[in-house]
Amino acid sequence: MLNAFLSLPLSSNRSQQDLCLESTLRSLSLHDCQIEYHQLGWEVTQTLKANPLLPGVILMKQGQFTGMISRRRFLEYMSRPYGLELFSKRPIECLYRSAETETLILNGDTLIVAAARHSLQRAAELLYEPIVVEVAPQVYRLLDVHELLIAQSQIHELATELLTQLYTHLEAANQQLLRLATSDGLTGVANRHRFDSYLDSCWHQMQASNSALSLILCDVDFFKKYNDTYGHQAGDDTLRQVAGAIQQAVQRPEDLVARYGGEEFAVILPHTSLEGALQVAERIRLTVKALKIAHVCSEVSECITLSLGVATIFPSSNFLPAMLIAAADEKLYQAKQTGRDRSQGHLLRIPRDRSSVFAPSATS
Incomplete structure (x- = not known):
């Protein structure tokens, strides 16, 4: 993915030419300003005056590179006392011999960075x-x-x-992988692994806040016969x-619908009383029935x-999450x-005597 980004050019509204991360010095505006070593100082002055953007001049001697004098250094020496008389x-x-400095020479294929x-x-x-x-x-x-430097x-x-785009793509890919890892491949709702982890998380949260936690187990009636008849x-x-119907009936974002196994589905309802859970269960039952399959x-x-x-x-140290599942399965x-x-x-x-943990049943 990153290699594809590397070739993207800068947007067209930039002052420079289109650049990419692999652009070299050849992509930039290079000045052709070679002069012979024997030319007089006043000739260089005229050259720089005629080309105000020229950053300096390159000195050549019989076709060989000798050195470079920058505009800044040239004008500095020419403006010194007796500079015109000495060098013009x-x-x-x-x-050049007076102003000689270390020159940085790079190949044209050097990356800009x-x-x-x-x-x-x-x-x-x-x-x-x-x-x-x-x-x-x-x-x-x-x-x-x-x-x-520009x-x-x-x-x-x-x-x-490009890194922002890359991180955005990676985040989307990670989210997609997370969905694949936690979703049931057939129905698209949460899978059993996601159910187990979310139940454990809700258990600890409800225990800390002393809130009710409800669980609904749903089973499609006579599903084996349905498969035998319809395929x-x-x-x-x-x-x-x-x-989809169960997901539609369960309306809060914090509620989780999961495929529990085969034709069984489970719904975890944090902060939900038995009365509220029975209302959700009835809404689920009627929504599925309304499909008229x-x-x-x-x-x-x-x-x-x-x-x-x-x-x-009400989760506490006296209970285990498995007891909630067993109770819902019994009902x-x-x-x-x-x-x-x-x-x-x-x-x-x-x-009281730990021989039973079940309160009187409620039926819808």
Whole structure:
């Protein structure tokens, strides 16, 4: 992914040419300003005057590179007392020998970011000196360091933009991976692993706040017969529709709908009393029934129905999450035994003799 970003150009409203992270010095404006070593100082003055953007001049002697004098250093020496008299009518060689400094020479294929680093590593008095760029053997150009640093700044901005895009893509990919890891592949609701972790998390939160935690277990009535009659493909389609209906009926963001296994679904309801959980269970039952999915082999209805078991608890050290699941499963079993297409529930209380933890049942 990152390699694809590296080739993206800067936006067209930038003052520089289109640049990318792999742009070299050849991408920048390089000045062709070679003069012969024997030319007089006043000729260099005229050259710089005629080209106000020229950062300096490159000195050549019989086709060979000899050195570089920057505009700043040239004008500094010419403006000194007796500077004009000393250097104006003499070969530029004289001024160069007086003003000679270390020259940074880089190949034209040097990356802009690397060139900027080399430039900034120079001594403080040399930071504003132009850079000599060798674009071909014995072919030299001058680069204004100001332009180099602007280009480096733009590339840094580009890199920041690309990293932001990369992190955004990575975050989206991570979220997608998280959804895949915690979602049921068939129905799209949470899977059993997500159910277990969320129940454990809610358990500790409700225990800390002394709040009620409710659980609903839902089972599709006579689903085996449905599969035998309509086929497993139809069964899968039905499970997807049932999961969607349950999700629609469970309205709070903090409530979790999960596929518990096979044709069973579970709903975790934090901060929910038994009465509130039974209301949600009834809403789920009616929403699924309203789908009117035909089930000719059902013994309780002409369409798909659910049986639901509901349990509520105030988590404490006297209980375990498994006890809440067992209680909801027992009530689901009772709902099936008493005619299906209904819900039953109860509230677990701290027992006196620990022989039972079940309070009187409630039925919808």
